[in-house]
Amino acid sequence: MKKIITILTIAVLFGCQEKPKGITDSKDYDQYLVTNKTPGKDAIHKDLEFWKARFNNDSTHLMEMSRLSGIHAALFGSTGDISELKTSEMLIKKAHNVSARNKDSYLRSLAHNYISQHRFKEAQVLLDSAYTYEDNRKETEMMLFDVAMELGEYDRADTLLGNIKDPKDFNYLIRLAKWSDHNGNLDAAIKYMEQAKQIAEDRDNKGLKLWVYSNIGDFYGHAGRIKDSYDSYLKTLAIEPDNHYVKKQLAWMVYSSEKNTEEANRILDSVMVNHKAPDYYLLIGEMAEFDGNTSEAKKQYDMFLKATDNPSYGGMYNTYLISLYAETEPEKALALAEKEITNRATPETYQLLAYSQLKAGEKEAALKTIEEHVAGKTSEPKALFHSALVYKANGMEDKVAPLKEELMGAFYELGPVKAKEIEKL
Template identity: 30%
Template sequence: MKCVFFNLLVITALFSCKQANKPIVSKVLVDSLITHYTTPQAVKDNAADMQFWKNRINPNSPDYSNALKYAATLISRFHLSGDIHDIKTADSVLLKTAADFNGKEAGPYLSLVGHYILQHRFKEADSIFHLATAIGIKKYETAATSFDINFELGRIALAKQDLSTIKSNNDYGYQFRKSKMMHFSGDLDSSISAMRTAAQNAGRDVTLKMAALSNVADLYIHAGQLDKAYDCYMQCIQTNPADMHSIMGIGWIALMNDKNDSLAESIFKFVTTKTQSPDPLFKLVSVAEQRGDSALALQYAHAFEAKASDTIYGNMYNKYLLQLYTGQLQQPAKAEAIGKKELDNRATPQTYAWYAWALLCNNKKDEAYSIYQKYVSGKPLEGLELYWMGKLMRSLDKGYNASQFFKQANKNYYDLDPTIQKDLTKNLE
């Protein structure tokens, strides 16, 4: 009965959000979602699968297939619960399996590549990928995984070559990766189209389909089409009520479009009770900003810092931490240190832009401009980096350049937090 009631609410909410001059996010829907939340079937199924594969592993002899499947269930649980320890356990299982087979099986290494990318351990992913290819993997797996690594490390020309190798309009992996490349190139419409095609190509694989659809929603946020983003997020939530990424997406729309900070706050606080990830704490900083409560924003910023700076996360939250250290937390020296660390992890125009911004905030304007000229100028950037480079240009009295950066940043207005939005609007006047 609860499922029927929830589905009726969803249909009503989807219809009402289309009406002119109406908020997109329904408070009735959100209240129902939170009040009637029960452990989703996906969580129960994952727990059962995990126990099944774990029990099949023979501790007294090398085990390949069962160990890999057990590791995969741990990664699935990480996506459901946000517990970083699940990734670390999965890594340990795969490394042991690789050792048990004397490094002669490519499978454990190939799986580890994905795990390391997930943890922003990009150079390690590259190294272990070479181990897998030396043992021998299929042509498609080689090109697809090579794309993932090259793209993250900023080796875009090589990533484009990899993409052309796996080109197939009916292939999920190709369309998913094509969408990432189109987004990087600034062609947002083509990026959305490719990701939608990826969702269609997923067929009956619900996990792949929902991954693509939630990415479509994120892209619609980038494009400022929040009603379409809402529709996609709701489809994901209908399929998997434990999809906290999509639930937070709904909260962001409530904050950005509806200006309903109380509703957004209730959503993000709900998510903090269902995931161990630091992400909802970062969103709550923006809720406090929208409300104009600087003390509360600082409180949430400290809470996020305490969790996200734990060494177990490695480089996963560098960008968010750098943003807070140059914002609410006002610790530019820490921001500069993170910027340097990120460059060691992946030296791309984006990470150089982060470093340049940190240098500027740490009163190193000349160094910041030098980094900009060498590594950032003329390169594609996201909304936040565009805003930061606009601020750098403004500090150098380069008014025209600053205005161009601000105009470009404004195209990704809804990616930015409320404080930056206000400052951006002021700089565009």
């Protein structure tokens, strides 16, 4: 993100050890932290039992297979259990194989599943195949845009965005927002997201409102509009009280903006009762690191490594693993970063390669990677931070200074631990 407005004051983020007064209030969200009430998950399980009874493992029951695949995907979303996503994949494949019609629909469903698994190249192959069918081509083009962005195929993404252009369409606007954000125009991205939000509210569409409230909350956070971000997250929880993603974002807000690790951990504890995802350990570890508890931080990072040691995850956590290994086993990070580049060659994956090269003692190679694949191609704070570290290691202080100045406005997004490192640049 190019334009990231500084939130709070630098004095609060650095130097001052007192917890800054923030905008969050536990009274606003305590009702959503109750762990024995999961209306969303309960409804999904009820649907699961109904459709399982109708399916009874009969491979000719296409409708039942389709419904069950969606239910298992929803269970993955509500529980974090990767086996649910794999079950959904299996059911979609079965349905596609026996169906005589709507092949494009099954291809898109399977591509969506693969996107969730970060299998972007495979998803693109499926979508290219779906595009050969005459029906629902716009829907296919929208998904092809999403995949092109993940793969770093920005010229193709631009063309696809032009194909689906409709300033009054929700799905077009949210993709235009993503495109604007990629190009460093966060103000425009927020403008388009707000237009999409208006459409969702005018239609009073629960699903669209749920999506746009949570996502625009992220955009507001990137822009330093923490109160707007907070309010948007609360709107999400009012619709879906057990939304684990937004609760994690609230935990980040309480930690990064207000330095209240105790409260942030309390929020995460409530989330982890019903939702199991490895990345929670990373955030808990980072907060322990911020608090100076290195043994607890190591324990949490080790728990993340253990949790992700599951072949079913594939490459879903590669970027997290690269960042973690870079600090402890740089050669391992380097090998994984090179593998990730083959999966999706974006500026964001290249900056991880550069960081791994730097940590492995290959500062000249890291500089070459930054200059050829990162500089001027992304404004993501992590990429700018790693670029600054590479420039500093190569004695290019003239390149470090402007990046440091820009990063001073990204403290909220990068977090207090990285903020301290930025001050030392």
